[in-house]
Amino acid sequence: MSEWWSYSLSDFLMFSARTYFRQFELLNRALWPLHLLAFGAGMLLIGCMLRPRKRASFTAFGVLAICWAWVAWAYHAGRYADINTGAPYFAIGFGVQAVLLAWLAVRRPAPAEGDIGRRAPVAIMALALFGYPLLAPLNGASLWQAEVFAIAPDPTVAATFAALLFWRAPWPLWIIPLLWSAASGATLKELHAPQPWLLPASAILAVALATLGARKKLSR
Structure with missing residues (x-):
């Protein structure tokens, strides 16, 4: 029996890139025209x-909570x-994040401050809403294989990074999105899919900007 460290992620993947993206096509065909509502939410x-x-x-995190719950189930x-x-297990994780986002919405976090600005969060949100479907x-x-915000996980997570960054959400709210970014990026890389770095790069950018904003706030 081979040692466990001799295995790679590809040894555990039971599907091909074609099968992976085919599921998005089946999901999109089944849910259309729910995409219009998802676009409106974005x-x-x-x-x-x-x-x-x-x-x-309150509105933003409430919408995101619904989106995470929907992606977990659908x-x-x-x-x-x-x-x-x-x-x-991914569904459970997304369900937990939905609960956390709903809690954050009810908690009514303070308005966004000006250190980070709007450009980076809005750019990440635009990537989630407009960029991912074009991939x-x-x-x-x-186009039926497009990954759509509030329907597919990656653009939903990217949009969440934008909101977490903009409203300076507590760090525990970042854990599950970061874990999914790592898992998704690794999966896409092993499948030799295009742009496997996109979601991890968005995560790194959001974390870096959030950390920079926190340091500026502490130095005042």
């Missing part, structure tokens, strides 16, 4: 950032579980 999040009024954070438990035995056609795949 635009609402951008609006909350561009005009951060008193209850903007994607991880409903589709990904068909090809990955670890998907039920499929840009890589020669059908």
